Each structure stands twice: as C-alpha cells, then as structure tokens.
Amino acid sequence: MTVVALVLAAGQASRFGADKRSASLPDGRSLLAHSVERALAVFDEVRVVLRDGERAEAFGLPAGCRVIHSPQAALGMGHSLAAGAASLVDSQAQALAILLGDMPWIAPETLRALSDAASASSILFPIFDGQRGHPVLFGRQFWPALTQLTGDEGARAVVQANRDRCITLDVVDAGVLRDVDTPEALRL
Template sequence: MTVVALVLAAGRGVRFGGDKRLAVMADGRSLLAHSVDNARAVFEDVRVVLREGERAEAFGLPADCRVVISPEAACGMGHSLAAGVASLADSPEQAVAILLGDMPWIATASLRRLAQAASPSTIVVPCHDGHSGHPVIFGRDLWPALQQLAGDQGARVIVQAHGARQVRVHLDDAGVLRDVDTPGALQ
C-alpha cells in the first residue's frame, strides 16, 4: 500500500503576524522545510500546495520538491486541499496523507505507522491523549469528495460524514496535535 503526501502550505497564517512558513527553526531550516523534510523521510511522493506565484526555493525546499499551485488559496483551505488532490489524478498511490505545513514535530515513526494503517477505502485518523490530530490519511475512494471541498473548511466534514470508514491510530506523539499559530509556539 503506497501513500502520497500532500503538504498544505497555501494559507495566510494571519495569527502568526507574518509568513510563518519562513520562520526559522532551531536547526536553521524554515518551518515549512522542516515539515516537508519529515514527510520526505517517509513518503516517496511528497507534494506541497503553495499560492500562485510562489516557488519552492523561497521556502528552502529542495529543488526537486513537487509544488502544486492553488489559484484560489485565498478562498480557504478547502480550495487548497481540492487543488492538491486534483493533482493526484495520475498518481498510482492508493491513499493521500494530508499534512499541514505548520506541524514540524510529527515523528517519522508516527507517519510510518499511520501509512501502514491506510487502505483505499479508509480514513486514518491519528489520536494522542484522547484528541484527533494530523495528518489524516484518505483512501483513494474518498478523493472525489476531497476534490469537491471549497471555502475555509478543510476535510473535517468528510471525516465526520464517513465515521464507519475511520481507523483511529493511537500514538504516543504529541506532535500530531502541535501546530504553529504564533511565534511563541516555536519555543
């Protein structure tokens, strides 16, 4: 079972007070580069969704990083997610892991465990300490629904509508819950 990774990084991050994707982590990499590198350590095919006019190099991403442009990113996460999934039409993978570009602390072991639980008909949801987190992995059967998303709502509505398809994976990894909304979150 192969899984493609889709890193959503086309949002504005207004609560951060600037472009958080460029925030420098302790190891000198940008926040987005750190998140993408984690994904690349596990997934063979990693695609990053950016806004129109943006280039991977501006964020310290590798030159071979696959970029998907979301022309309607300003309309919300749903548009970016739909654009990213639409780019997978030629992909042989049977599931897509939806990662957020502002979650650099997810352990690679957790990503591997989630990918191992995936199938074409399931939604894999990571859990830690009783809370659902990210990335959520959607089987290929759900990709048409993901392509219909729009506005500021992400895929939560699809997860809720398909409760019987959920596979909840309990992890001892707080990184699946921890994102960066403010500069203080980088500490």
C-alpha cells in the same frame, strides 16, 4: 500500499503576524522546509500546496517535492486541499496523507505507522492522549470528494459524510497535536 503526502502550505497565517512558512527553526531551516523534509523521509512522494505564483526555492524546500499551486487559496483551506487532491490524477498511490505545513514535530516513526495502517477505503486519524491529530490519511476512494471541497473547513465534510469509514490509530507522539500559530510556539 503506497501513500502520497500532501503538505498544505497555502494559508494566510494571520495569527502568526508574518509568513510563518519562512520562520526559522533553531537549526536554521524554515518551518515549512522542516515539515516537508519530515514527510520526504517517509513517503514515496510529497506534494506541497502553495499559493499561486509561489516557488519552492522561496521556502528552502528540497528538490524532491512537487509544488502544486492553489489559485483560490485565499478563499480557504478547502480550496487548497481540492487543488492538491486534483493533482493526484497521475498518482498510483492508494492513500493520501494530508499534512499541515506548520506541524514540523511529527515523528517519522508516527508517519510510518500511519502509512502502514492506511487503506484505500478508510479515513485514518492519529490519536494522542485522547485527542485526534494530524496527519489525516484518506483512502483513494475519497479523493474525488476531496477535489470538490471549498471554504475554510478543510475535509470536515468528507469526514462527516463517511464516519463509518473512519478509523483511528493510537500514537505516542504529541507532535500530531502541535502546530505553530504564534512566534512563541516555535520556541517551545
């Protein structure tokens, strides 16, 4: 089973107070570069959704990822997700892992376990300490619905319409719940 990763990184980050994608982690890499490198360590292909006109080099992204631009990113995460999903017409993968660019602490072992549990006909969520986390993996059968998303609710509508196809995987990785919304979160 091949899984393509889609890293969503076209949001406005209004709670952070600046462009958090460029914020430095203790090792000097940008938040976004670290998140993308984690994905590249596990997935055969990684695509990163950026705002229209942005370049990978501006965030120190590795050469191994493909940038997808979301012209309507300012209208919400649904638009960015739709742009990323629409780019998959050339992909042979059977599942899509949707990662958030502000979640750099998900362990590679967790990403591998999720990839191994994915299927073309399910929506897979990691569960840590009873809470649903990220990334969410969508089987290929749901990709057409993802291309139709709008607004700021991400893929919630696709999940709700297909609850009977949702499965979970218990993980021992708090990174599936930990994102960066404020500068203080980088120091924890």
